[in-house]
Amino acid sequence: xxxxxxxxxxxxxxxxxxxxxxxxxxxxxxxxxxxxxxxxxxxxxxxxxxxxxxxxxxxxxxxxxxxxxxxxxxxxxxxxxxxxxxxxxxxxxxxxxxxxxxxxxxxxxxxxxxxxxxxxxxxxxxxxxxxxxxxxxxxxxxxxxxxxxxxxxxxxxxxxxxxxxxxxxxxxxxxxxxxxxxxxxxxxxxxxxxxxxxxxxxxxxxxxxxxxxxxxxxxxxxxxxxxxxxxxxxxxxxxxxxxxxxxxxxxxxxxxxxxxxxxxxxxxxxxxxxxxxxxxxxxxxx
Amino acid sequence: xxxxxxxxxxxxxxxxxxxxxxxxxxxxxxxxxxxxxxxxxxxxxxxxxxxxxxxxxxxxxxxxxxxxxxxxxxxxxxxxxxxxxxxxxxxxxxxxxxxxxxxxxxxxxxxxxxxxxxxxxxxxxxxxxxxxxxxxxxxxxxxxxxxxxxxxxxxxxxxxxxxxxxxxxxxxxxxxxxxxxxxxxxxxxxxxxxxxxxxxxxxxxxxxxxxxxxxxxxxxxxxxxxxxxxxxxxxxxxxxxxxxxxxxxxxxxxxxxxxxxxxxxxxxxxxxxxxxxxxxxxxxxx
Numbered sequence: 135x136x137x138x139x140x141x142x143x144x145x146x147x148x149x150x151x152x153x154x155x156x157x158x159x160x161x162x163x164x165x166x167x168x169x170x171x172x173x174x175x176x177x178x179x180x181x182x183x184x185x186x187x188x189x190x191x192x193x194x195x196x197x198x199x200x201x202x203x204x205x206x207x208x209x210x211x212x213x214x215x216x217x218x219x220x221x222x223x224x225x226x227x228x229x230x231x232x233x234x235x236x237x238x239x240x241x242x243x244x245x246x247x248x249x250x251x252x253x254x255x256x257x258x259x260x261x262x263x264x265x266x267x268x269x270x271x272x273x274x275x276x277x278x279x280x281x282x283x284x285x286x287x288x289x290x291x292x293x294x295x296x297x298x299x300x301x302x303x304x305x306x307x308x309x310x311x312x313x314x315x316x317x318x319x320x321x322x323x324x325x326x327x328x329x330x331x332x333x334x335x336x337x338x339x340x341x342x343x344x345x346x347x348x349x350x351x352x353x354x355x356x357x358x359x360x361x362x363x364x365x366x367x368x369x370x371x372x373x374x375x376x377x378x379x380x381x382x383x384x385x386x387x388x389x390x391x392x393x394x395x396x397x398x399x400x401x402x403x404x405x406x407x408x409x410x411x412x413x414x415x416x417x418x419x420x
Numbered sequence: 421x422x423x424x425x426x427x428x429x430x431x432x433x434x435x436x437x438x439x440x441x442x443x444x445x446x447x448x449x450x451x452x453x454x455x456x457x458x459x460x461x462x463x464x465x466x467x468x469x470x471x472x473x474x475x476x477x478x479x480x481x482x483x484x485x486x487x488x489x490x491x492x493x494x495x496x497x498x499x500x501x502x503x504x505x506x507x508x509x510x511x512x513x514x515x516x517x518x519x520x521x522x523x524x525x526x527x528x529x530x531x532x533x534x535x536x537x538x539x540x541x542x543x544x545x546x547x548x549x550x551x552x553x554x555x556x557x558x559x560x561x562x563x564x565x566x567x568x569x570x571x572x573x574x575x576x577x578x579x580x581x582x583x584x585x586x587x588x589x590x591x592x593x594x595x596x597x598x599x600x601x602x603x604x605x606x607x608x609x610x611x612x613x614x615x616x617x618x619x620x621x622x623x624x625x626x627x628x629x630x631x632x633x634x635x636x637x638x639x640x641x642x643x644x645x646x647x648x649x650x651x652x653x654x655x656x657x658x659x660x661x662x663x664x665x666x667x668x669x670x671x672x673x674x675x676x677x678x679x680x681x682x683x684x685x686x687x688x689x690x691x692x693x694x695x696x697x698x699x700x701x702x703x704x705x706x
Contacts, residue, residue: 319606325578327579
């Protein structure tokens, strides 16, 4: 049976490191603070928010919640972002997306100060991921995939990684980050011909399509490392990944490995967010 | 034997279209102008410059040459870029790279007004290629690959494209542009394990490593489309591509195709540069 790559050891290691760095910041008189922008009250957002607040508290990171009614409108959103940019006591900002219908999400992403863009939602941050130049943070989920591989000592260099999904939140940035680490990277998507064969040929697979249990044993081969980034709700209301876990587990073999959902990459993403807030606070000259 | 994908028909089609668009611009009182920034007098740069000037003249595009001595220094270079940015009569700028030792190339690339960055050298342009958001032109060589495929009616959607090389001038941007067109894209490089097998599995191959005749028949399979972006000088001083053309030609078969070097993609790149200058002039509000 494959190794199960739980998020916990990675989360614990990031917490240990984070505690030290926050203590060092506080010694310098800096209290790291994360702003959260939430429009409306979608259950997904609320659930992530609770985790983020708990994680921040455990590290001594402050949280400032900017909560808008669903019909608050673009101007109110831009005003909130403007306040966050102007407030030297805020080091990073998480904005829940997608925004409700009627909001200009791109304008909001671009309005955020790139130095506070700890989830890599603006063009400046994404340009850095693509070019390796400039400043900015990578999207947290993409960075969480690399934390997972590094944390479990899985080599990246020279490996063939197949990324399924090409969003700007995860697929494209994780592909570029793995390329930077000398992986050979293939990006697949809904139009890919013969997807099972392409995925089967990989050493490492990143599933990031948001399709509940869509990838079963026909997609995998023995010895593969599967990072399942999907967080989906099945018909019974249970959380599940993009992989059909039980089916995949059966073919990956003793040399293979797979991240579970829940208790896999999801929680690591929140820890990476905190890491980015700490780094933003370390970089700021306040 | 494979089809030889010469640049000429593509260049001719771009010229025909360009002439019409320049005429329409002149009717509006706009004379499109390209600035060329050259430091020193490297034979490669001079050769490309001659082609660019000839191509511009044939289309009625003006050229302003900003020529600096090799030891002119960063300040002089930044001053030239500042002049280009400020001059409303200049619509696009080509800067020969790599810059000589001692120059800060990144600073120079970022200083250029993104609206005039017709060769996609700045972060803003590259961010657009990566994210599909914002404004800016793709690097000309990357765009030339797509012109070639489209011009010869070669389907991209769903095809597996293997890009060998990951530079910001060609490898990474062409990968993103092909992904945008719904290809499945693999990016390879010097650390890729078992490169011949990976390249052999492609429907379309883009060679962009600048290694003279490095890829022979062991890399190719029947029916493949090979775009050879390399422009190298062999031991005899003759131009050649990254592919070992004669060897590759032998295995691609009647269904395959390959671009020659010279008279392949190189000349199309110059035509794309002119296309971008015309588009920049069309967009400007002068």
